[in-house]
Amino acid sequence: MISEIPEKRSAFTHFLLHLHPRTVPAETLRYQLSFGLGGMAAALFVTLVITGILQLLSYSPATRSAYQSIQLMYSTHNMAGYVRNIHFWAGNMLVIVSALHLLRVYLTGALSGSRRFNWLVGIIIFLIVLFANFTGYLLPWDQLAYWAVTIFTNMATYVPVIGGWLIETLRGGVEVGPATLENFFALHVGILPAGLIFLLIWHFWLIRKAGGLIQSPALPGESKKRVAVVPHLIQREAATGLCLLALLFVFSALVDAPLAEQANPGESPNPAKAAWYFMGLQELLLHLHPVFAICIIPLLIIAGFASLPYWPDATLPAARWFGGKKGARLALVSVVGSFLTVILAIIIDEYFFRATTSPQTEIIWLTRGILPLMSLGLLMVVFFMVIRKKNNYSKAQAVMALIMATSGFIIGLTVVGIWFRGPGMALTWPI
Amino acid sequence: MKQTPVLEKQIHPAKPRRRTFFTWLWGTLITIGCIEIGWVVGTIFKSRKQREETKRAEHLIEAGLIENYEPGSVTAVPEGQFYISRLDDGSFIALSKNCTHLGCSVPWDEKKQTFVCPCHGSTFDQTGKVLSSPAIRPLDYFPARIENGLLRVDIATPLKRQAFDPSQTVQM
Numbered sequence: 001m002i003s004e005i006p007e008k009r010s011a012f013t014h015f016l017l018h019l020h021p022r023t024v025p026a027e028t029l030r031y032q033l034s035f036g037l038g039g040m041a042a043a044l045f046v047t048l049v050i051t052g053i054l055q056l057l058s059y060s061p062a063t064r065s066a067y068q069s070i071q072l073m074y075s076t077h078n079m080a081g082y083v084r085n086i087h088f089w090a091g092n093m094l095v096i097v098s099a100l101h102l103l104r105v106y107l108t109g110a111l112s113g114s115r116r117f118n119w120l121v122g123i124i125i126f127l128i129v130l131f132a133n134f135t136g137y138l139l140p141w142d143q144l145a146y147w148a149v150t151i152f153t154n155m156a157t158y159v160p161v162i163g164g165w166l167i168e169t170l171r172g173g174v175e176v177g178p179a180t181l182e183n184f185f186a187l188h189v190g191i192l193p194a195g196l197i198f199l200l201i202w203h204f205w206l207i208r209k210a211g212g213l214i215q216s217p218a219l220p221g222e223s224k225k226r227v228a229v230v231p232h233l234i235q236r237e238a239a240t241g242l243c244l245l246a247l248l249f250v251f252s253a254l255v256d257a258p259l260a261e262q263a264n265p266g267e268s269p270n271p272a273k274a275a276w277y278f279m280g281l282q283e284l285l286l287h288l289h290p291v292f293a294i295c296i297i298p299l300l301i302i303a304g305f306a307s308l309p310y311w312p313d314a315t316l317p318a319a320r321w322f323g324g325k326k327g328a329r330l331a332l333v334s335v336v337g338s339f340l341t342v343i344l345a346i347i348i349d350e351y352f353f354r355a356t357t358s359p360q361t362e363i364i365w366l367t368r369g370i371l372p373l374m375s376l377g378l379l380m381v382v383f384f385m386v387i388r389k390k391n392n393y394s395k396a397q398a399v400m401a402l403i404m405a406t407s408g409f410i411i412g413l414t415v416v417g418i419w420f421r422g423p424g425m426a427l428t429w430p431i
Numbered sequence: 432m433k434q435t436p437v438l439e440k441q442i443h444p445a446k447p448r449r450r451t452f453f454t455w456l457w458g459t460l461i462t463i464g465c466i467e468i469g470w471v472v473g474t475i476f477k478s479r480k481q482r483e484e485t486k487r488a489e490h491l492i493e494a495g496l497i498e499n500y501e502p503g504s505v506t507a508v509p510e511g512q513f514y515i516s517r518l519d520d521g522s523f524i525a526l527s528k529n530c531t532h533l534g535c536s537v538p539w540d541e542k543k544q545t546f547v548c549p550c551h552g553s554t555f556d557q558t559g560k561v562l563s564s565p566a567i568r569p570l571d572y573f574p575a576r577i578e579n580g581l582l583r584v585d586i587a588t589p590l591k592r593q594a595f596d597p598s599q600t601v602q603m
Binding site: 169170174175179191271282285290364426 | 472473476477479480509512528529532533534535536549550551552564565567588589
């Protein structure tokens with residue numbers, strides 16, 4: 001059922017129709033179905049490529065001149081500083097938008113059938129986005145950059161067996177120095193964007209193959225109403241993208257991207273923090289044995305998310321957020337409950353246990369590794385059983401509750417790490 | 432989607448083995464290609480690392496006359512980014528300034544007679560031993576020697592250790 005197809009098409013329309021099908025199901029136009037998050041991520045990526053290329057003209061990738069080249073962007077009367085602001089804020093926004101996009105895809109049940117594989121591609125894209133952000137973080141060569149990268153690369157040395165080798169290769173030496181800056185520059189402007197472009201094209205193609213945005217299953221005998229992409233979808237995409245860009249540009253005009261003093265390897269700022277999206281990890285590291293905080297738990301979380309579409313009966317019904325109203329309540333309870341629990345756990349550990357722990361390796365393995373992990377696992381199993389048996393939720397919704405709880409856990413750790421850790425990483429009140 | 436295999440079967444009753452072979456061949460070639468590119472990238476990164484390493488095969492720093500150090504004192508050597516700690520028995524140990532937790536630079540607190548990490552509050556005593564977590568390993572140390580009453584420290588590679596041992600020090 002094609003309602004309307006424009007008779008004459010311009011060359012531009014023809015181009016658009018290479019990216020989109022000619023018609024899409026009318027129900028997928030509903031904004032609340034996707035909130036345009038994937039499109040926003042794509043728009044941010046294009047913005048990042050353009051502003052990134054422009055910065056190649058004003059940035060100098062060497063430890064002697066990097067910092068001054070950034071200062072020059074702001075002091076001479078040109079737009080280079082503004083371009084840097086846009087790049088910085090778009091990069092940070094991209095981390096948030098892609099995380100929300102992943103959650104949206106999962107919560108609307110858009111990972112069954114041929115979308116399974118695309119879910120994996122999406123997770124890899126998300127990890128590369130994080131890595132691209134992180135490699136860009138070093139480039140200004142200021143105190144923030146130097147110590148955030150020192151801290152994060154040191155975190156990674158706790159990965160068993162390959163950690164030390166991996167980090168020395170990435171740093172191009174024992175310490176963060178000129179070779180690190182050159183490596184990170186190459187990764188940030190060349191290797192990672194190239195990989196991203198390839199994966200994004202694949203990602204989009206797989207979406208088209210799966211029939212575009214997720215839609216509710218057709219009833220027997222029902223044929224879905226379709227509408228023409230030009231103008232219906234294109235108008236909506238343009239509205240979302242342009243609003244996002246307007247917001248980004250205005251924000252970047254008002255708020256400069258941070259730039260601290262020039263990097264000084266002899267003096268760490270107090271507190272020294274990783275980039276904000278890694279603050280959850282840094283917070284976890286304060287409480288758990290490094291191997292558990294840096295390696296085991298993150299790997300378990302990534303494996304859990306990646307394997308989601310492959311568990312039997314664990315995918316939510318298509319195109320219904322949380323699988324219905326009841327599921328929405330459960331999701332809210334899970335995310336808020338886990339958020340509050342993790343905050344409470346941090347406070348209890350901070351004031352009652354952490355200070356008294358003796359730095360003996362053998363005991364730490366048990367008390368700060370296996371025991372917390374086991375109790376976390378037990379907590380999740382009990383929670384799963386309770387909502388399954390007592391509250392009669394479907395298996396998919398119970399799994400969803402665990403995913404939301406994990407998200408609450410990550411958000412809780414990140415929030416405490418970013419805002420509630422002051423000098424010496426002691427718990428403080430912000431401002 | 433599900434009908435495609437059936438259709439294909441009708442057109443090609445048995446998929447020719449040649450085609451299966453070529454599909455397999457292409458898959459293998461692409462995989463090998465990807466591995467090769469990965470290997471090339473790996474060797475480039477590795478050679479950069481080696482270049483940095485050869486630059487600093489041995490990097491001796493003169494830390495001055497040994498008489499300048501009082502027993503039981505800790506002195507920062509700014510040009511080498513390390514500390515000379517002279518223990519109470521008169522022996523010397525050259526300690527790295529990098530915290531073994533996450534690599535922040537650790538200042539010496541003269542009043543408390545400990546190293547206190549500004550980042551996460553780990554503390555170390557004058558031999559580098561951990562006094563309080565989150566750090567687990569003692570501070571790294573550098574090999575040092577005494578020649579003609581002069582203290583020389585090789586800062587090329589910090590040495591990791593699990594515990595303090597008198598063999599890590601230099602005697603007069």
